[in-house]
Amino acid sequence: MxxxxxxxxxxxxxxxxxxxxxxxxxxxxxxxxxxxxxxxxxxxxxxxxxxxxxxxxxxxxxxxxxxxxxxxxxxxxxxxxxxxxxxxxxxxxxxxxxxxxxxxxxxxxxxDLVVDRRAFDRIIQAGGYVSVSTGNAPDGNAIPVGKEEADRAMDAAACIGCGACVAACPNGSAALFTGAKIAHLGILPQGQPERDRRAVRMVAQMHAEGFGSCTNIGECTGVCPKEIPLEVIARMNHDYLYGAWRERRQVVTTIAPATDWEFGKK
Amino acid sequence: MKLDAGIPSGPIEQAWDKARFEMKLVNPANKRRHNLIVVGTGLAGGSAAATLGELGYNVRCFCFQDSPRRAHSIAAQGGINAAKNYPNDGDSIYRLFYDTVKGGDFRAREANVYRLAQNSVNIIDQCVAQGVPFAREYGGSLENRSFGGAQVSRTFYARGQTGQQLLLGAYQALERQVDAGQVTMFPRSEMLDLIVVDGKARGIVVRNLVTGKLSVHIADAVILATGGYGNVYYLSTNAKGSNATAIWRAYKRGALFANPCFTQIHPTCIPVSGDYQSKLTLMSESLRNDGRIWVPKQKGDKRPPNQIPEGERDYYLERRYPSFGNLVPRDVASRNAKAVCDEGRGVGETGLGVYLDFSEAMQRLGEETIRERYGNLFDMYQRITDENPYKVPMRIYPAIHYTMGGLWVDYQLQSTIPGLFVLGEANFSDHGANRLGASALMQGLSDGYFVIPYTVGNYLASTKLGKVSETGAEAQAVLTSVQQGVERLLAIPGRRTVDSFHRELGKIVWDDCGMSRTAPGLKDAIGRIRALREEFWQNVNVPGSSNDLNQSLEKAGRVADFLELGELMCMDALERNESCGGHFREEYQTPDGEAQRDDEHFSYVAAWGYTGPGNPPELSREPLEFHYVHPSQRSYK
Missing domain, CATH: 3.10.20.30 (Beta-grasp domain)
Structure with missing residues (x-):
């Protein structure tokens, strides 16, 4: 053809x-x-x-x-x-x-068709993890996770970090990406101890990067190659709201966005 | 060179404990005075960098992708093995050890494999704690599935995306250390050479892939976790960027390269459809749990699969290997697929394919169960082939998937260059001549989370390291030679594209050093690779410049290395006058066509040393000793 x-x-x-x-x-x-x-x-x-x-x-x-x-x-x-x-x-x-x-x-x-998506890495740096150092883990079956919970966590965890959600959003919002990680870890029992702090810090970083706000348009989930559901954004907002209240006495710091490719300088 | 793996004496069950106890430690206050370099951010590199950061070392971590989360471990589908014995079906550390040594056709080092099996149980615990969403039973416990080469269910999985989820766990742990200031991440940075000072690995030269700038990085030890070299074949299931440059340049600086001819052909990939094809897509081995493999009994039977009656189908794996059936190890499954296609019974337009049929499983379990187990794989198959695998059987064919060979390392994962450690697929150590399914993820994470944190500390605590400067003569000499290499590639006034050389090389090694090999074929391949390499340096056309993002230049450097490595693979295959695992020499087979090992003459690791441009490499042998699993003719019948 x-x-x-x-x-x-x-x-x-x-x-x-x-x-x-x-x-x-x-x-x-x-x-x-x-x-x-x-x-x-x-x-x-x-x-x-x-x-x-x-x-x-x-x-x-x-x-x-x-x-x-x-x-x-x-x-x-x-x-x-x-x-x-x-x-x-x-x-x-x-x-x-x-x-x-x-x-x-x-x-x-x-x-040409290449852009810099390091902003996503910095959003993960701002709390997109469970703080468990190597060697601290209890037996795998010591933490039961119901099948449906595990499945829902997996639906959110399937995000590949490609950035299509941001490109498709008229506001340039990264809410689907950020929400996917907050939902993945927030659904699981392993993610509970840091749930508030994670949501607050990741959302703050998302804003520091200059991503726009979510206005529930839904283009993001429409183009998402992994069909991450819009629900993760609701979950992010929920966790952010509770977290912001409970963590109100904590100072939230963000990571300075890097704009060039000269490495090693702070 | 005399190779000493440094395996602890005494019973194998206690070897790792003993080794750990005998290791010297670096006290916490001193750890922050040590700088370490980790190259690669897959399961091995990512987990190593994260763990070393947690311990308090200063880590610089490099990857060529735009983010550490993209390393090719992410594409592993089926699962990760661990000797948890949760299903209560007779598994144990010893059995996982036994299966892996046997699966590797008795060409792996027993002590390494035993340690791997021991660590497997900790890996699952660690990953669960990180929030990896493994598949669960309704009661909340972890679910297992079966994989090739084993008769127990010991494979943990997260849908068909296990590699992705494990890698994201390691990546998140790594980003946590970046946030903590313990790890500095250098994405879009490609290691182009190793700096050796006073016989010790002390740094690397790196090209910034956006600005083209070359820079020197000095450290107390260098850890390579840069993956395998399957892309020598051009068409493979590896990512397009996967390359051998880091380990190859370390080889040229004195690290020995072990068993380069041990490459794995994965039996279940989507067949090639045209000459534009850029890569091959794997269909997870887990599909062999429920799919049945068959071809028509008649040669050249062109009827659609659903019109071929049951009695005219040959379920050749179930027929030849009744006890393992469709779950024979990968090398056996691949060779049998090739054999039936060579007989003219292959299916699909090219005749290079066999059916993987789920109709019986769907009748037994219902379509919904199959969708739940393999839905994303079926979707992927349909997207690529435009055929619905719920209705018609999949067509599959073997493809290059993994390389068991790699840089030689001792029990501490240290190469023959002190201070240069090699992890994951980049080393040769644990899989012998054939890797079992779901064992690559296990090895990467074992090396990164649970081995290197101890062994690198032991090295630092027991070695006196002199001061090395980025501007010193040794480092600058390496920098200059890298600079010259880049300029040389851009200056060739050639006409052929890099890809066309790569394709031609791929075809040579696939035909003569692929699923089956012969002495005349290998000799011929060596001659043709040399000629092709000669032409490459006269006639390659690398457009663009060296001071910006230039993907052609990146590829050219990698293909130049593949053109040398491909020759070494053929030399190694020629030297090994036996068949074992993925290395099948047609001259050496049993009367019924199985691989015929020669333990008397070839029970060793072949480790090749670089002796300068144009000189033949030097072969050193590490004899393999089997005190626990006694070598026998592998039987899956």
Missing amino acids: KLTLTIWRQKDPGAKGKFVRYPMDNVNPEMSMLECLDVLNESLAERGEEPVAFEHDCREGICGSCGFMISGVAHGPLPATTVCQLTMRHFKDGEELVLEPWRSRSFPFVK
Whole structure:
């Protein structure tokens, strides 16, 4: 099949970006969106042009590396699918696809379709864990967890941290991502001791990163490749509200967002 | 070189306790004076960095991905083994040890495997405490499933995303230490060389993948947890970024590379569909719990599977191996799939595929139960192939999945370079010639959570370390050579893309050093790899520059290393005149086609040492001794 890929090309954050059209004559319907970009990149390299930079790694929809907008939809038209698993048979012969990076103030631009999602790591640093050092654990079966509880925790824990939720949200909110971790740990008995503090700190970090607020639009869950339910945001708000009251005497500190790639300096 | 694994004397059950007691300790106040480097953030590297941070060391941790959470451990699906014996079905530490040594076809080191089995129970406890949402029974206790090569149910799992959940547990523990200031994280940073000073590993040279800047990092010890080298084959189930560069460059600095030809072919992957294909997708081995593998009895039977009557189907694993059936180990399952396809009984358009059929299990358990157990795998299969596995059998074919070989390490996980420790898939130690399913996650976490925290302390407490500076002559010399390597790649005025070289290399090793190997084929492959490498350095085209994000340049460096490693794999396979585990030499098989070991001549670890460019590598042998599990012809019949 034939397709036209119209791709955002921008060498670095300081350069001026533009859309470039690439007609593709020989697209196999069985190939994935990323394999289609591989084919394009091979031909660009052969012509001496610089290939399109895009993020990818596992190509099984689990590492969360890949992702860009396809004609305005994060990860493209197929529900519950990352671009690495989106096969071209879902597009029509002759269609034009517009590929552009996640656009969010909190995801600084890097190159072409690549952005910087370190803000997500910092949200996890702000409490997205159970503080249990190696060696402190009781026997696995000493902490019973009901099957339904475990399943609900797993539904939230399935988040791959790709950032599609932020890109899809008109407010640029990271509530689905943050809520997913707060819900995963908040549902389980292991997460109870730090539940208040976790919610307060993670929400504070989310705001410090410049992500927008949630207004219950639901675009995030619509594009989420793991179909994280909107309910996790309600849970985040619930835990935040209780936590903010109970932790009202605690000073909440946030981590300074890093904006460049020079490492090692504080 | 004489290789001493340093295995503690005395009964194997007490070896690890004894070793730990004999180790020197670093007192808490001194720990913060030590700087450590961890490269890689998968299960081994992530858990090591987190645990070393908890202990109070200053850790710098590096990964090439944009976040430590993306390491390829995340893609492990089926589960993690542990000798908990919760199902009360006869499991024990000794049995897990026994199964692993036997599963590895008697080419692993007994003491290491025993320690792994011991640690397995602590791993589950640790992960549960971190909040890993393992599958549960209604009563709240942990649920288990079965995996290949075992007759007990000892595999813990979190749907089909066990690797993801375990990795997120380690990642969260790591981020906690980043927040605490114990670990400094360097994402998008690729290690390009090792700095050895006075014979000890003292640092690394790293390329910042966004700015292209090279930098020197000095430490008291370097820990590599950079995964396996399955991407030598181009098409594999590894992530596209998985590479051998860190361990290969350490090899060129003096670390021995052990058993490079021991690679694992996973029997259940989605078959190749076209030449644009960039990677292969695994379907978890857990599917073999309920799926039945078959091909038509007739050659070239092109009828759709549901029109082939029961009597005309050959459930070849159940027929040949009645006691293990569809749950034979991976090497056996893969070889049998190849054999039936070679006979012309393969299915699908290419004839390179066999059926994995759930219809019987669905009749027995109901579609809902199957959906609950494997739903996400079935969805993934359908997304890729556009076929509904609830209605038609899956088509599967073997693919490269894991590499048992890796840098040689002793019982302390230290390589032949003092101060260089190697964990997880990057080392060679625990799986022999074949890894059993659900054991990779176990080894990564055992090494990272429960072994390295002790052994690195022992090294630091018992070693006198001189002062090394980032601007010193040794470090700067390594930096300069890395700089020259990068510039050399960009300066080649070639015409062929990096990927085209990689594909060609992959085909050579898959054909001649893949599921079955012969001496003439291996010799021929060595010649062709050398010629290809020659051409690479004349004719590769690496676009872009060195001072920004340049994915072509990253790939070119990795493929240059694969072109050398591929040759070493073939040399190792040629030298090992026997069949064992995943290494199947056609010349050495039993009358009924099973792998024929030669314990008299090959019961050793083959460890190769670098002797300079153009020189043949030097082979050292570590003899393997079996005091507990006596080598026998592996039988799963």
